[in-house]
Amino acid sequence: MRSLCLRQPGLFEFQEDPEPQPPGDNEALVAVHAIGICGTDLSGYLGKMPFIQYPRLLGHELGVEVLQIGRDVSNVRVGDRCSIEPYSNCGSCGPCINGKPNCCEQLKVLGVHVNGGMTERLVVPAHKLHPSRQLTFPELALVETLAIGCHAVHRAQISDVENVLILGAGPIGLATLEFARLHSKDVTVVELSEDRRKFIAKHYPDVQVASLPPVGSSFSTVFDATGNAQSMSSSVSLAAFGGKIVFVGITTAPVILDDPLFHRRELTLLASRNALPTDFPYIIKLIESGQIRVEQWISQVENLEDAQEIFARISSGSLQAVKVVLMNSFLAGATTGFWGNKTKIDL
Ligand SMILES: [Zn+2]
Numbered sequence: 001m002r003s004l005c006l007r008q009p010g011l012f013e014f015q016e017d018p019e020p021q022p023p024g025d026n027e028a029l030v031a032v033h034a035i036g037i038c039g040t041d042l043s044g045y046l047g048k049m050p051f052i053q054y055p056r057l058l059g060h061e062l063g064v065e066v067l068q069i070g071r072d073v074s075n076v077r078v079g080d081r082c083s084i085e086p087y088s089n090c091g092s093c094g095p096c097i098n099g100k101p102n103c104c105e106q107l108k109v110l111g112v113h114v115n116g117g118m119t120e121r122l123v124v125p126a127h128k129l130h131p132s133r134q135l136t137f138p139e140l141a142l143v144e145t146l147a148i149g150c151h152a153v154h155r156a157q158i159s160d161v162e163n164v165l166i167l168g169a170g171p172i173g174l175a176t177l178e179f180a181r182l183h184s185k186d187v188t189v190v191e192l193s194e195d196r197r198k199f200i201a202k203h204y205p206d207v208q209v210a211s212l213p214p215v216g217s218s219f220s221t222v223f224d225a226t227g228n229a230q231s232m233s234s235s236v237s238l239a240a241f242g243g244k245i246v247f248v249g250i251t252t253a254p255v256i257l258d259d260p261l262f263h264r265r266e267l268t269l270l271a272s273r274n275a276l277p278t279d280f281p282y283i284i285k286l287i288e289s290g291q292i293r294v295e296q297w298i299s300q301v302e303n304l305e306d307a308q309e310i311f312a313r314i315s316s317g318s319l320q321a322v323k324v325v326l327m328n329s330f331l332a333g334a335t336t337g338f339w340g341n342k343t344k345i346d347l
Pocket residue numbers: 037038039040060061144145
């Protein structure tokens with residue numbers, strides 16, 4: 001079968017890989033139809049992702065179809081369309097035992113620490129599959145991105161009287177926004193890019209959007225989705241007395257904390273990493289019931305064959321999109337699958 005390998009930073013190459021072994025008793029063989037591109041993939045492409053070693057098959061935001069199941073599998077059936085929870089955890093360390101597999105001490109993410117979904121078929125533990133009868137493959141590929149925001153909002157335990165500030169409106173900030181809106185009617189987003197501010201104004205008219213934090217305002221919960229150390233530092237000055245800060249974005253730089261301010265306001269600082277298994281079926285239900293809408297996010301659907309060009313265009317800034325989803329055109333019937341013969345959607 002054909003895979004697309006990131007041979008080294010900046011260079012994708014097709015390769016012929018052996019078919020995966022038949023699934024074990026608790027595993028499933030799946031066909032990869034849709035692959036979302038996210039910041040992690042771009043950092044890998046640019047050689048800036050410390051956890052990626054080369055060569056690597058990228059792809060952790062996946063919409064897949066079940067082809068074959070092991071003897072003991074009961075949560076999915078052959079033919080099901082699924083989202084994959086792309087984190088593999090050991091099951092025996094402290095966090096795994098305490099219900100936090102998202103920060104397992106041995107955590108491995110598909111397409112980051114191990115080869116991911118830029119291939120035709122994969123064998124995965126069946127419990128990592130979350131099926132939906134209604135969602136399309138590109139929508140299923142977006143569930144993982146949404147899960148990052150979902151988990152961050154659950155970490156904050158927002159009550160409905162709280163006002164919320166989200167710093168940064170890339171895909172992670174937008175994912176946070178989707179779930180913050182379910183809990184609070186008073187949400188403000190601060191984003192430097194004018195295009196992204198316009199996108200929010202158009203699709204989220206109930207949300208206040210600005211290029212700078214409103215002067216003199218403070219917020220009971222502040223989410224930082226910028227991954228920028230300076231922004232993360234200054235989030236302390238934007239949180240209300242007794243408030244919470246959640247770092248959703250990640251930086252490799254040290255973050256300086258103004259401790260007198262942090263103490264005087266008795267703030268709570270939370271990190272949010274990946275997502276929990278329960279987030280996946282919860283999100284799928286929210287999309288199915290229309291409480292969360294993601295079709296406006298999928299600004300571009302392309303072929304995996306064109307990945308080299310697409311990654312180059314995204315990194316040079318010539319392709320501006322909220323989310324690009326690659327369809328696996330190697331698969332027999334994939335291009336005539338869920339999107340018909342359409343490769344682009346006009347929004
Ligand atoms: Zn991602």
